[in-house]
Amino acid sequence: MVAPPDNDVLWARTLHFSRGGTPALTGVSVGVREREILAVGGPRGSGKTTLLQCLSGQLVPQQGEVWFNSTPVHTMGPLVRERLRRDKFGWIDPQPRLVPELTAWENTALPLMLHGAGNRAARKVALEWLDRLDIGACARKRPYALTHAERQRVAIARALVAGPTVLFADEPTAPLHRADRAHVLRTLTTAARSHGITVVLATHDADVAALADRTVSLLDGRRVHTVPLPADAEPEGAACSLSV
Amino acid sequence: MLALRLARGTHPLVLLRRLAVAAASAGTGFLLLCALGYALGHPQAAGPAVLRLAWCVLPIAATVHFAVAVARTDPATRPRAALSAVGLGPGRMMLLSAISTAVSCTLGSMLALLFFLHLRGDISGLPLDGAAAQLLGSGQPLPVAGVCTLLLVVPTAATLAGALTLRPRTLKPGAEQPAPEDPAPPAPTPGGLPWGVALMAMGLAVETYAARGAAAGGGLPLPGRLASSSAAILGGWAVTAVGLALAGPGLTYLCGKLLQAARPGAARLLAGRALQEEARRIGRPLGVVCAVSSGALAALALSTGAARIGPLTVLGSALVGGCAVLTLATAAVEARQSRADTTATLVKLGAPASLLRGAAGLRAAALLVVFGPLTWLIGTLAATPLTGH
Numbered sequence: 001m002v003a004p005p006d007n008d009v010l011w012a013r014t015l016h017f018s019r020g021g022t023p024a025l026t027g028v029s030v031g032v033r034e035r036e037i038l039a040v041g042g043p044r045g046s047g048k049t050t051l052l053q054c055l056s057g058q059l060v061p062q063q064g065e066v067w068f069n070s071t072p073v074h075t076m077g078p079l080v081r082e083r084l085r086r087d088k089f090g091w092i093d094p095q096p097r098l099v100p101e102l103t104a105w106e107n108t109a110l111p112l113m114l115h116g117a118g119n120r121a122a123r124k125v126a127l128e129w130l131d132r133l134d135i136g137a138c139a140r141k142r143p144y145a146l147t148h149a150e151r152q153r154v155a156i157a158r159a160l161v162a163g164p165t166v167l168f169a170d171e172p173t174a175p176l177h178r179a180d181r182a183h184v185l186r187t188l189t190t191a192a193r194s195h196g197i198t199v200v201l202a203t204h205d206a207d208v209a210a211l212a213d214r215t216v217s218l219l220d221g222r223r224v225h226t227v228p229l230p231a232d233a234e235p236e237g238a239a240c241s242l243s244v
Numbered sequence: 245m246l247a248l249r250l251a252r253g254t255h256p257l258v259l260l261r262r263l264a265v266a267a268a269s270a271g272t273g274f275l276l277l278c279a280l281g282y283a284l285g286h287p288q289a290a291g292p293a294v295l296r297l298a299w300c301v302l303p304i305a306a307t308v309h310f311a312v313a314v315a316r317t318d319p320a321t322r323p324r325a326a327l328s329a330v331g332l333g334p335g336r337m338m339l340l341s342a343i344s345t346a347v348s349c350t351l352g353s354m355l356a357l358l359f360f361l362h363l364r365g366d367i368s369g370l371p372l373d374g375a376a377a378q379l380l381g382s383g384q385p386l387p388v389a390g391v392c393t394l395l396l397v398v399p400t401a402a403t404l405a406g407a408l409t410l411r412p413r414t415l416k417p418g419a420e421q422p423a424p425e426d427p428a429p430p431a432p433t434p435g436g437l438p439w440g441v442a443l444m445a446m447g448l449a450v451e452t453y454a455a456r457g458a459a460a461g462g463g464l465p466l467p468g469r470l471a472s473s474s475a476a477i478l479g480g481w482a483v484t485a486v487g488l489a490l491a492g493p494g495l496t497y498l499c500g501k502l503l504q505a506a507r508p509g510a511a512r513l514l515a516g517r518a519l520q521e522e523a524r525r526i527g528r529p530l531g532v533v534c535a536v537s538s539g540a541l542a543a544l545a546l547s548t549g550a551a552r553i554g555p556l557t558v559l560g561s562a563l564v565g566g567c568a569v570l571t572l573a574t575a576a577v578e579a580r581q582s583r584a585d586t587t588a589t590l591v592k593l594g595a596p597a598s599l600l601r602g603a604a605g606l607r608a609a610a611l612l613v614v615f616g617p618l619t620w621l622i623g624t625l626a627a628t629p630l631t632g633h
Binding site: 058079082083085086087091093097098099100101102106110111113114116118119120142143144145151158 | 426427428429430507508509510513514517518520521585586588589590592593594595596599
C-alpha cells in the first residue's frame with residue numbers, strides 16, 4: 001500500500017458499500033489533493049453519489065477507510081461527523097433543496113446561523129455571495145418565485161458561504177439547460193479556485209469533467225482508467241435497444 | 245379490499261388513530277342511543293327527550309371534526325408514486341379514504357349498539373347485565389329504523405365531510421401546474437382574525453345581555469343539570485366559540501410573525517416561519533381546543549357542587565374535549581409530515597437535532613403564551629355574568 005501524498009486533504013482506501021444487497025462501491029480508493037477540482041465521472045448507477053456520500057461522512061462505508069486531514073472519518077460517531085460536515089464540508093444536490101419558507105438570502109445565511117453567527121453578520125456575508133453569483137436581485141424572493149437555475153445558484157451560494165474546506169457537488173447541473181449549465185459551472189469553479197476550496201464534482205458529462213483538474217472514472221462501483229463508452233457519454237434516459 | 249389491504253400494512257400509530265375515531269364514534273353513537281332509550285322510557289316527556297337529542301350535536305360535531313382530521317393525515321390516502329403508477333389518482337384516493345372512514349365509524353357504531361343492548365339487558369351473559377335497564381327504557385321494543393338512523397348519523401356525516409375535504413381540486417384552465425419537486429408557494433395569510441374577534445365580542449355581549457334578564461331554570465338545561473342556562477346565553481356562547489375557531493389561524497400567524505421579528509437567529513427564524521406556514525392547519529383545531537377549554541373553565545366556575553353531574557354528561561364532555569385535543573394532535577402530525585422535506589434538508593445541512601427540537605419547543609411555547617391567557621380570559625368573561633347573579 002502506497003502511503004498517501006502529504007497534500008491529500010481527503011483520501012479513501014478500498015471502500016466497500018452495498019445498497020440493499022447490490023454492491024454500489026467495490027474496493028474504490030481515491031485521494032483528493034488540496035485546492036484541486038476533482039471530477040468523478042461515470043454513467044448513472046456507477047456509484048458516484050455513494051462515493052461522495054462516503055467521502056463526506058453522510059454514509060459510513062461497510063469496509064475501508066476515509067481520512068480527512070489525517071483524521072479518520074469512518075470511526076467517528078454520528079455527532080462528530082455531523083459537526084465535521086457542518087464545519088468543513090459543503091454539499092450541493094442535483095436538485096436545489098432550499099427551505100421553502102425562507103427567502104434566498106436567509107437560505108444562504110442558514111449555515112452561518114447554524115454556526116451561531118448573528119443575523120446582521122450572516123446577512124452581510126450571504127448578500128455578498130449572492131452578488132458574486134449574479135443573483136443579488138433575488139435575495140428577498142422565496143424559492144417558489146425563482147427559476148430553477150437561480151435556485152441552484154442559491155444552493156451553491158449556501159454551500160460556499162461558510163467557507164468549507166471541501167465542497168461536494170453531486171451532478172449540480174443535471175436538471176439545467178445548456179446555457180444555465182455552463183453559467184452555473186463557471187461560477188462554481190471560479191468561486192472555488194479564487195477561495196482555495198477543494199471541489200469533488202460528480203458528473204456523467206464529459207464537458208463538465210473537462211473543467212476539472214483531474215478525473216476519476218467509476219464503472220459499476222469500480223474505479224476504471226478508461227470508461228469504455230463513446231466520448232459523449234450516455235445521456236439520461238438513453239435509448240436502449242431491445243431485441244425481443 | 246384495497247383499503248383493507250393498505251390498512252393492514254400501515255404503521256401501528258396510524259391504526260391507533262383510526263381506532264380512536266372508532267372509539268369516538270362509539271361514544272357518540274352510545275349517547276344517541278341513550279337519548280332514544282330515554283325517549284322510549286318516558287313517552288310523555290317529549291321536551292326533555294328532544295333536548296337530550298339536541299345536546300348530542302356537540303359530540304357529533306367533535307367526532308366528525310376528528311374523523312376528517314384523521315382522514316387528512318392518513319398516509320394511505322395521500323397521492324403516492326407507487327399507487328399513481330397503477331393509475332390510482334386523487335379521485336380513487338378520495339374513495340379509499342372515504343371507505344376507511346366509513347369502516348372505522350361503522351365499527352364504532354356497532355360497538356355502541358352492542359354496549360347499549362348489553363346495558364339494557366337485551367344481551368345477557370356478561371357482567372353489568374341490564375345495569376341501566378330502567379334508565380334506557382327496557383321492556384319497550386326498540387324501533388329498528390330509529391336505531392339504524394341514529395347509528396348512521398356519525399358514519400355518514402364523517403364520510404361525506406372527509407370526502408369533501410379530500411376531493412380532487414381542478415386546476416383552472418391555463419393555470420401553471422407546479423412540478424412536484426418545485427418548492428410550494430407560501431400559504432396565503434389567514435384573514436379570519438377580525439371576524440373572529442368581532443364574533444367573540446358579539447357572543448360575549450349577547451351572553452352578558454341575556455344573563456341580566458335570565459330567569460333561573462328556564463330555557464335549555466343540560467341533561468346533567470350542569471348549568472341551567474337560557475337559549476340566548478347558549479347562543480352567545482356558541483357565537484363566541486365560533487369566533488375563537490375563526491380567530492385561531494390568524495392568531496397563530498401573528499405568533500409566527502412576532503417570533504421571527506427583529507433579527508432572528510436560526511431557531512427563531514425557522515420556528516416563526518414554520519408557524520406562519522402552518523397557521524391554517526394548526527390554528528383552526530387550536531381555536532377549537534381553546535373554545536372547548538374555555539367552555540370547560542366557565543362550566544367549572546359555574547358548577548357550585550350542589551348540582552349532580554350525570555354519567556352521560558361526563559361521557560359527552562369527555563368526548564368533546566378528547567376529540568378536540570386529538571384533532572389538534574393529528575393536525576400537528578400532519579404539519580410535521582408536510583415539513584418532512586424541510587427537516588431532511590436541514591439535517592443534510594448539518595443542523596443539530598437540538599436546534600430542530602428547540603425550534604419546535606419555541607413554537608409550542610409561543611402558542612401557549614398567546615392561547616393560554618386567551619382561553620382563561622374568554623372562560624372567565626363567559627362565566628362572569630352568570631355568577632354575578
